[in-house]
Amino acid sequence: xxxxxNAFVPGEPERITRFKTRITSPVHPGSxxxxxxxxxxxxxxxxxxxxxxxxxxxxxxxxxxxIIEYR
Numbered sequence: 001x002x003x004x005x006n007a008f009v010p011g012e013p014e015r016i017t018r019f020k021t022r023i024t025s026p027v028h029p030g031s032x033x034x035x036x037x038x039x040x041x042x043x044x045x046x047x048x049x050x051x052x053x054x055x056x057x058x059x060x061x062x063x064x065x066x067i068i069e070y071r
Contacts, residue, residue, distance in 0.1 A: 009070050021066035
């Protein structure tokens with residue numbers, strides 16, 4: 001999730017006040033993954049980690065209900 005943190009608090013990881021997620025399925029070697037990231041409010045992001053083709057296959061996320069809070 002380094003790329004998500006770098007996008008919103010570049011060079012200042014100490015601004016992260018909360019990082020939470022739930023592991024919902026295993027990742028198989030060789031899988032291409034995509035992070036779905038959206039800003040809820042100023043200081044709060046949500047994310048899910050999915051297979052790159054999840055929209056076509058209907059595969060469930062590997063990480064879900066992710067929250068990143070920052071100041």
